[in-house]
Amino acid sequence: NAGVTQTPKFRILKIGQSMTLQCTQDMNHNYMYWYRQDPGMGLKLIYYSVGAGITDKGEVPNGYNVSRSTTEDFPLRLELAAPSQTSVYFCASSYVDEQYFGPGTRLTVT
Amino acid sequence: KQEVTQIPAALSVPEGENLVLNCSFTDSAIYNLQWFRQDPGKGLTSLLLIQSSQREQTSGRLNASLDKSSGRSTLYIAASQPGDSATYLCAVGPGAGNNRKLIWGLGTSLAVNP
Numbered sequence: 001n002a003g004v005t006q007t008p009k010f011r012i013l014k015i016g017q018s019m020t021l022q023c024t025q026d027m028n029h030n031y032m033y034w035y036r037q038d039p040g041m042g043l044k045l046i047y048y049s050v051g052a053g054i055t056d057k058g059e060v061p062n063g064y065n066v067s068r069s070t071t072e073d074f075p076l077r078l079e080l081a082a083p084s085q086t087s088v089y090f091c092a093s094s095y096v097d098e099q100y101f102g103p104g105t106r107l108t109v110t
Numbered sequence: 111k112q113e114v115t116q117i118p119a120a121l122s123v124p125e126g127e128n129l130v131l132n133c134s135f136t137d138s139a140i141y142n143l144q145w146f147r148q149d150p151g152k153g154l155t156s157l158l159l160i161q162s163s164q165r166e167q168t169s170g171r172l173n174a175s176l177d178k179s180s181g182r183s184t185l186y187i188a189a190s191q192p193g194d195s196a197t198y199l200c201a202v203g204p205g206a207g208n209n210r211k212l213i214w215g216l217g218t219s220l221a222v223n224p
Contacts, residue, residue: 004153040216041216042214042215042216042217043199043201043212043214044214045211045212048211058211090153090154092154097141097142097144097159097161097203098144098156098159099144099154099156099212100156101146101153101154101155101156102153103152103153104151104152104153
């Protein structure tokens with residue numbers, strides 16, 4: 001199993017551009033999550049999904065959108081990128097409680 | 111509002127030492143508590159998961175304990191090795207309704223020196 005994979009690993013965006021961060025898991029987990037990690041701030045939940053077709057907001061959803069059309073994929077969309085979205089983004093999945101993380105995407109918005 | 115605190119923020123020890131990392135939380139009504147490891151530039155790896163009904167979990171040289179009444183968990187690492195150098199994060203599952211929305215501490219950065 002590859003586990004949780006994320007693409008791209010790194011990305012630089014200009015202010016106002018849009019992009020999609022990809023996340024795929026091959027463990028048939030129903031639960032999937034998007035976090036951002038900022039220095040000194042800890043991990044913050046952006047969005048999560050309890051299954052295909054079902055998504056819900058986390059702590060910091062503004063400026064982001066998600067979709068869950070399949071069990072495997074949970075893309076995170078950034079519209080109109082802002083410098084405040086410079087961060088490391090992690091996708092995770094779980095069957096029940098134990099969460100498995102991808103390697104992360106380091107995003108810089110300038 | 112649940113808050114999770116990890117002390118110390120950083121720790122440096124010589125190889126072979128036994129050590130304890132601390133995690134405290136303000137609301138004892140938790141569903142579970144998880145300990146993770148994060149290596150620089152990498153994702154997080156789950157180390158131990160303790161359900162609210164459990165007192166401890168063990169995996170190899172790691173032992174995690176949970177005392178809900180005092181709002182504390184400890185991660186004990188026996189016979190530390192340089193490969194244990196990483197940031198250790200604890201996360202609390204706050205309740206049955208939102209039990210998968212974890213509340214995170216800021217982590218303890220551990221350096222084990224040869």
